[in-house]
Amino acid sequence: MNLIIQVLLISELKKALDHELAVVAAWAIHEGDSKNSVAKAMHKHPSDLFSKRNLIGSDIQRLCAAHDEMEAHPDDPAYDIIPVKLHDGFVYEIHRQKYPHPAADLT
Secondary structure (H helix, E strand, O other): OOHHHHHHHHHHHHHHHHHHHHHHHHHHHHOOOOHHHHHHHOOOOHHHHOOOOOHHHHHHHHHHHHHHHHHHOOOOHHHOEEEEEOOOOOEEEEEOOOOOOOOOOOO
């Protein structure tokens, strides 16, 4: 396989992983985990992760804001789906949970 193709493939995989990491981190914060614990799990210092110059941190903040906006309008169907534009132009849609999230404690 051509090395350039490998580099491009790894770059695309990293970008997809960064998107998923931001989504899961934002959900964890939304569900009550602290920003410090999320940063620690990512092996980052909170002040570095959530600074304006950190691209994943800014994506996490955008996603958290969308979760908060949705929660602020629990009965408004206009907030059932909120598109969030990430730093690289990728648009992720946050969907209102109509049922408990699979990770929720159901005991």
